C-alpha cells in the first residue's frame with residue numbers, strides 16, 4: 001500500500017503526518033526568512049510580469065513546449081488542473097526557476113474556482129468553533145487564512161477589495177455576542193486587519209442597508225455589527241494567475257485533458273501524462289519528474305489512474321448561489337446572518353453591480369457541470385426573505401449556479417460539518433503529489449506546500465525559494481484605485497452604428513470596470529475599443545465591451561464563447577439572459593480572432609446555450625403552476641405584493657419541471 005502523507009500548513013510550525021508504513025517527513029513550509037528568494041530573483045520575475053508590452057506565448061507555443069517535454073528531457077513539474085490551486089502551484093514553481101507545465105481539461109477556473117462565494121476570508125465560523133471547542137487547530141487555521149487574506153488582496157489589488165459585512169442583531173444578547181466575537185476576529189487578524197469592526201444602532205443600520213428588515217422573529221432590530229473580509233472576482237483572479245505563470249515561463253494549456261498517467265514500471269513512479277487537446281482532438285505525452293494533481297473535486301479520478309483501488313480523499317459538497325438585482329443590497333455593504341432561526345448561515349453580498357445570495361451545503365455526486373436544484377434556490381430565497389424589507393421573488397433570480405467543494409477528508413468521516421476545511425498534500429503514489437481541500441483564500445500557501453512536496457519528491461533543484469508572497473499578478477503591479485480616471489479621460493469608445501463609425505464616451509462605469517478587470521493593462525483594452533472600433537457594450541446594462549473579447553482572445557487564452565461569458569467577463573454568473581443576448585457578437589469577434597468557420601460558430605452558439613441552461617435563472621427554470629397549465633410568468637407573481645411570506649405561500653403551488 002502506498003504511503004499517504006498529510007501535511008497541514010498551520011502557521012510557522014512544521015506539521016508532519018505519518019503514514020501507516022514507511023512514513024517519511026515532508027519539509028515544513030519555508031518561512032519567509034528561509035525563502036532565500038533574494039531580491040534579485042524577485043526583481044527579475046516582477047519585471048517580466050509587469051512589462052507593459054509583455055504578451056503571453058500563444059496556445060500553440062505552449063502545446064509545443066509540453067510535447068517537447070520528453071522522457072529524456074522532462075519538465076520538473078507537470079500540474080493537472082487549472083483552478084486556483086493548480087495555477088497557484090504553476091506560478092509558485094515557475095518563479096522558483098523550475099521548468100513547469102500545466103494542463104486544464106476545460107478552461108482556467110471552469111471548476112469550483114469560478115463558483116465560490118467570492119469572499120477572501122479568515123473564517124469567522126472557525127474562530128467560533130476554536131473558542132467553543134477550545135480547538136487550537138481551528139484557531140491556527142484562522143490565523144493562517146487571515147495572513148493569506150491580506151496577501152491575496154495585496155497581490156491582486158485590482159481584483160480584490162475589503163468588503164464591510166453587516167450582522168443584524170434582533171436582541172441585546174446577539175449584539176454583545178457578535179460584537180465580542182468580531183472584535184476577537186479583529187484581534188486575531190492583528191496587523192493583517194482590513195478595518196476595525198463596529199456596532200451600528202438600528203437607525204444607522206437601516207440608513208446603511210435600506211432593505212434590511214426592521215423586525216425579525218417578532219423582535220425589533222437592535223442594531224448591527226459590521227466587520228470586514230475581502231471580496232474578489234474569482235475567475236478573473238484565476239485567469240490572472242494562469243497568465244502570470246505563463247509570463248513567468250510556465251507552459252499552461254487550457255482545454256487539455258489528462259486521459260492517463262504514465263508510469264515507469266521499473267521504479268513504479270509516475271513520470272508524466274497522456275494528454276488530449278480537447279479543441280483539436282490531438283493526443284500526446286508529456287513527461288515530468290513530478291506530477292502535481294490539483295484536479296479539485298476530480299483529484300480521486302486522477303489517483304485512480306494510478307491505482308484503481310485508491311481510497312477516496314474527496315467528500316464532495318455542493319453549494320448554490322443565486323444572483324439578484326442590485327436593489328436587494330446597497331453597493332459596498334454585505335449582509336451576513338451567522339445563524340438563521342433554523343441554524344443556517346445566509347448572506348447577501350454586492351458583487352459586480354448585482355447581489356449574490358447563498359449558500360447551501362449538500363451531498364452531491366461529482367459532475368462536470370453541477371446544476372442548482374429548484375429546492376436549493378428556494379431554500380436561499382426563503383432564508384433571506386426573513387431579513388429583508390423587500391419583496392423576494394423567484395422571478396428576480398438573474399442567474400444561479402452550483403459549485404462543488406473539494407473537501408478533503410478521512411473516508412470514515414460522517415458529515416461535512418465535521419470535516420476540516422484545511423488542505424491536504426499527499427504523495428500516496430511515487431511521483432504523484434496530490435494537493436486538495438483548503439479554500440480559495442489559502443491557494444497561495446497551499447501551492448507553496450505542494451511545490452515543497454514536489455521538490456522533495458523529485459529531488460528538484462530550484463534556483464530560489466518561494467516568491468509568491470510578494471509577487472503581484474499581471475495587472476496588479478502599480479495599479480491604483482484612481483487609474484480608471486485616465487481611461488475615462490484619454491479614451492473614446494469607437495463603435496459601428498448603422499454602418500457608420502461613431503465615437504462614444506468612455507463613461508465611468510466602463511472605465512471603472514476595465515480598470516478593475518484588467519488592472520494596469522486596462523489601457524490596452526481601451527486602445528482596442530478606440531482603434532479597432534470595438535467600443536460597443538456587449539449587453540445592455542453591463543459595462544463589458546466588445547474590445548474585451550478581442551483582448552482576451554489575444555492575451556488570456558480565451559478559446560471559446562463559454563470561456564468569455566463565464567470566466568473572462570462574468571456575464572453568465574451575473575445574468576444568463578444578458579449573456580445569451582451577448583453571445584452572437586462574442587462569437588463573431590472570436591471567429592475573427594481565431595479564424596472560425598460557420599460550422600464552428602454554430603457549434604459555439606449551441607454549446608454556450610446549453611451551458612447557460614445549467615445556470616438556473618428565472619428564464620431557465622420553467623415553472624408550471626399546478627392550478628394552471630403552461631409556464632408561470634411574472635403575471636402570476638404580480639399578485640404578490642406584501643413580501644416574503646406571501647412568496648413562500650404561493651410557491652407551494654409550483655411544480656418545477658426542470659431537474660425532476
Ligand SMILES: Cc1cc2nc3c(=O)[nH]c(=O)nc-3n(C[C@H](O)[C@H](O)[C@H](O)COP(=O)(O)OP(=O)(O)OC[C@H]3O[C@@H](n4cnc5c(N)ncnc54)[C@H](O)[C@@H]3O)c2cc1C
Nearest residue numbers: 081083084085105111112113117119258296319403440441
Ligand atoms: C459554493 C462554494 C463557495 C465557496 N466560497 C468560498 C469563498 O468564499 N472563499 C474561499 O476562500 N473559498 C471558497 N470556496 C472554496 C474554493 O472555491 C475552492 O476551495 C477552490 O476553488 C478549489 O480550487 P481547486 O483549484 O482546488 O479546484 P477547481 O477549481 O475545481 O480546479 C480543478 C480543475 O481541475 C480540472 N481537471 C479535473 N480533471 C482533469 C483532468 N483529467 N485533466 C485536466 N484537468 C482536469 C478541472 O476542470 C478543474 O478546472 C467555495 C467553494 C464552493 C463550492
